[in-house]
């Protein structure tokens with residue numbers, strides 16, 4: 001067998017480990033007594049349009065066509081609808097012939113990275129980052145290079161980024177709104193990143209791709225805007241998913257797109273199709289492909305997450321925790337009151353609070369709190385957070 005795969009299958013991610021612990025603990029002491037903030041599984045139901053469209057599809061469409069294979073890159077009408085929506089909404093300048101439907105953002109990423117990378121190449125990740133990125137990159141034989149964030153703003157440290165990009169860099173992978181901090185890359189930062197990549201490409205005579213992982217694009221709070229990256233840098237691949245915006249993570253539907261503004265777009269798209277083939281994806285689930293046109297621009301009721309965010313930020317700050325106030329996604333990044341976030345999480349576990357330590361996000365000393373949970377659970381968990389803060393003697 002492949003020892004590396006065995007290791008991946010044996011050693012779960014910190015998030016999955018805690019999620020499984022939570023299930024066990026709930027069976028022991030009751031669901032209502034465990035405050036599980038471990039995983040990004042949306043708690044708000046999918047909007048009604050999802051059920052209506054699925055019922056329509058199931059009752060009014062020829063079942064043979066509905067459940068059959070589609071083109072490997074996805075149904076042409078569905079891709080056209082996506083391109084139309086992105087061009088109208090963001091002026092993204094995308095082409096439906098460069099869109100590829102996938103089983104969620106995870107597959108969009110593995111397909112893109114497989115399409116672009118060869119062993120020995122380097123991929124730059126901005127810490128903190130979604131831990132699976134490391135798994136997705138390393139299986140191609142490429143190497144991860146990490147760049148820290150500014151600890152105040154959680155925007156990337158531009159000097160460190162400038163140093164991290166070498167002749168071997170093939171990809172800069174960014175995630176905005178960010179898991180685990182909720183930070184959104186500002187337009188100013190995006191412009192700086194684009195200018196830096198252009199300069200490095202020119203100096204080295206190489207091609208550097210910007211991969212934008214955007215499953216949280218619609219989850220932003222206040223008047224925060226998420227720049228659409230094809231408008232700033234030509235060699236861009238956008239990886240999108242309906243898992244979070246429509247609360248459909250188990251259905252596995254998303255897409256990637258290669259920006260037509262890049263002169264090598266056609267070749268890279270061919271490599272994307274090849275990667276999808278080599279990875280055995282065949283096509284994205286047809287029923288959920290056909291759902292997409294009716295749901296573009298629609299979301300679940302995101303106000304629930306906005307309310308949860310308010311509630312947690314206010315309460316945790318009042319208890320004395322240092323909270324990174326998130327602009328988007330549904331995660332709160334909180335500084336551990338002791339240097340070892342794992343020890344802090346173990347103490348939290350004693351109060352039945354399940355928080356994810358940040359080490360595997362490439363930024364030790366913090367915890368991630370997923371607030372895509374029920375507001376009721378958050379309210380019931382607050383006394384435990386207060387006790388946790390008091391046990392460290394935090395100033396209130």
Ligand code: PLP
Nearest residue numbers: 040104105106130175179241243
């Ligand atoms: N990228 C980030 C940053 C995520 O947080 C997640 C899931 O939590 C994914 C990708 C994978 O999402 P999907 O369910 O669309 O595969």
